[in-house]
Amino acid sequence: MKARKTSTSSSRTSGQTRKTAKTAARPRTRARKVRATRAAAAETPETPPPAETAASPSPKPKRAARTKKTAATETQSAAPASVEPAPASPKKRSASTRATSKRTSPATPPTPEPPAPASAEPAPEPKRPRVRRTAAAATTSASGEAPAPKPSTRKPRAPRVPKLPPILFEPDEPAPPPVSGPGEKFALGPTPPESRAELSEPELPEAYGTKRLSLTPCDPHRLYAWWDLTTEQQARFNRASADGHLVLRIFSGAASGSPALEIHLHPESRFWFVRVEEANAPYTAELGYYRRAAGGARRWTRVAVSATAHTPPETISTEAALEFVTLPAEVPLPEIRALAGRPGREARPITALAGELRRSGHPLFQPAAPPGPTPWTPERQRALEELVVQTAGRPTAPGSIEIGERVRPGAERGAPVVGPAVEQPGPLPASPAGALWNVSSPAGGEAPLARGFWLNVNAELIVYGATEPGASVSVGGQPVKLRPDGTFSCRFALPDGQYELPIVATSPDRAETRAALLRFSRATTARGEVGAQPGDPNLKPPTPRNA
């Protein structure tokens, strides 16, 4: 993973955390191997292989194609990543991609991209996605831009590329999950269970062919766009495209005028994570392609347009208008509409109707006098704003899923943290330093040594025997339940020490008794650090008196 970061300028690419169905099931050792190999190739900027389709019947990109594409991007320099490429399927994923962004002048209408070097039929090799950041959103530096390819009528020579081992293109495991305590309700052990082969999976359709484009905000600066095209539909558009692939345009506001972003997609991508500049702003996506027109021009063809999505705000609003309403808790909300003479699904908000009721003098909707000790004053306002601002910003309070790095076992743990730094009302009374990173413990063993090799040894004692069914047996003075055939067994932890264990059996008619006294000794010597659990030196032998 780090190898990728060496050549990436800013935002994380999807390959850094992406994991898909198939890869999730792989043993961790393999993932580590992949990472190790990647580390060795740290100087090679990586580019994803084309995304693969979800359903098996569709043709899958071949390894050779992946290698070629990687080579093509090796010639690119690092560029600000403003998009995060997405895989095409839940089962496979493409590796990370760095997008190229390009600025244009604010006054410049969207100029057609130079024609792609390859002809549209057959579709050219998958290209690295390009992002053209137009003036509307391009306010950041675009240093490291890759030059746009020059128009050419010649079919380009296949680039000569070093052959990279296919394992380099295998997916990574995702970053350690930020799970917290309650998130651990899904924990099945210190590590996830092994993949269960019996969970054979049904297959979903790869797509439904509605040609819909959907846009969803993930956070103030990230949008998730997906489009519903079957493999055949997508291949048809790709063939019609002068670039051999579809293009995603992101507009500030409605889908008109110059797009803020233009993203050249992988030919088989079905969704994309897009970074955008503005929080609390509307964005619309448009999916389409450039087709070659007469005279070498390129003409935009729309495939789908999304509904407008609004990114969430990330700051406190400057709008400070104050409107208070009274909504009596005992009056159901639909009844408020009826009271206001506007039953049913009337468009006016309930609070507006409550305001009308207040103005009309309805007793239930009159505001109560502030119950505070003194009236509202500018001093109070300032004092309160100071307190409110202290709670602002993210992350202010870890959510239900945020402190995972502090509770995950073993090597995934982060750096040690200090104990309680209590702000108020005083230090915790006699509380030892609690470090959440220590909450976890590797499965069943002590902390491994520096090289990771370790040994834990312990011993148990199993005493077993048989007597007449119906007899009574005690071991160490405690009665033992016999099995129907008269057999019994007992298990004891056996720390270092010397022990005696009396066993007594009494016949069913209580007339006869048999007894045995077993003596045991355990002494452990260790070479190197060996986990051991020596017994309490003060422990007395388990005679009936001591039991």
Place this chain on the structure above:
Amino acid sequence: MQGYFALILHAHLPFVRHPEHEKFLEESWLFEAVTETYLPLLQVLEGWARDGVTGRLTLSLSPTLCTMLTDPLLQGRYERHLRGLIELAEKEIRRTHWERAFHELAWMYHHRLTGLRDTWRAYDGNLVAAFRKFQDAGRLEIITTAATHALLPLLGHHAPTLRAQILTARDHYRAWFGRDPRGFWLPECAYAAAIEPFLQEANIRWFVVDAHGLLHAEPRPRYGVFAPVFTPDGLAVFGRDPESSRQVWSRHEGYPGDLRYRDFYRDIGFDLDFDYVRPYLPSPDHRGFTGLKYYRITGGTGAKEPYQRAAALQAAAEHAGHFLNARVAQIQKLARAMDRPPIIVAPYDAELFGHWWYEGPEFLDYFVRKAAFDQNTFALITPDDYLREHATHQVARPAPSSWGEEGYYRVWLNETNAWIYPHLHAAQERMTELARKFVDPPPLLERALKQAAREVLLAQASDWPFILRTGTSPDYARRRVKDHLVRFLTLYEQLRKRRVDARWLREVEQRDAIFPDINVAYWA
């Protein structure tokens, strides 16, 4: 009283029920939560009732959890599980005879487990009825959440789907608790304005958002998170208080990391001989948690030290006292600055208390008792109590947000799980198509229609993308999403052709047996 404190526990687990297997690994999520959280919480409530402790608590019980807690198959399996645990504790008492520290712990577990069995039997294994009893007695306010805990803002603002998630939950709440819910737990505190018309339709009066969801409201709320606002649709919105959250969660101030507390991961299911623990493992072929854990967090990287129950309870008492003092100081400071009594809202996942933080129920117990007897700065109330006391509030529209990582939706929408949503959107639209097409279908088609609705709801659970992201059981989560969607698509095709495979339908009904009275008209 200068202010109020509202403690909200959100209890939820996804619907996991596999009659086709004798023992199923993921069913242990429920069994562990019952043993470590839900039954201990009931014991704490019983103690408050017995000792006349005043103060009200809010408990969110998800419809999927209620379904499982009232399901005879799972109730029977839990009894078997609890019986096995007690048997294991008995064996441990004998086995640890020469390991005195563990021996005492084995006795502790045996004592606790038999006590839990008594509580279980006292309620005849029906924990929903048990919690209802405390609500009816005025000690709890129970609220509901989306039917299958779907992350509502990611449902594409598809109105029929949002309506179905909310009204299905409302309907089943009525059946379980004999009244309408007043509050609604937004799954993962994820808010988007599109859900409000349906909350209003369900006569929901309040919900909670994370602090920034309220602080970033439009216009800015004068009182921050220390008083609710009304949305234009008339719903009261409370904001999660960061400070009280931080004291439980923070790496610097969080209580559960105290070295005296029990270690969550170190379990005899991993420590002891496999053949010995095998009969008590959640899955007989894999090591897993038994619930018997003998070590405390300890600290450092050396060997773990044995858990000492008395020291851990002392820590819980100290932390409860500290938490109380912090709330008193916080409310006193706020009261000086506000012209109305502030309310501090502190929501937590219920499973934090007991399952992960083993001493959590004792912390709650000590805190509430101290709040009831040792101070008179604030009252422990529920948000609905507050609204009944104070009906005048500022009008503002909260900001889209969640309490997840970074405060938005990335936990549930990222590279590991984004593939789910196109399928969900297709399914929910097809469900609406079916609901509009079949208004009064014959019985077999009606059954198929209802089952199709159940499958859509089950596929929408936020737990599956969450688990795919966290990797705790990704194979299972992926399989569940696909199973429900494929079953839905099969039903969709059968309904379209009006040729329902009755035998297969019965199998599916028995397997995904949830929401028996589901109302398909909500999708129309």
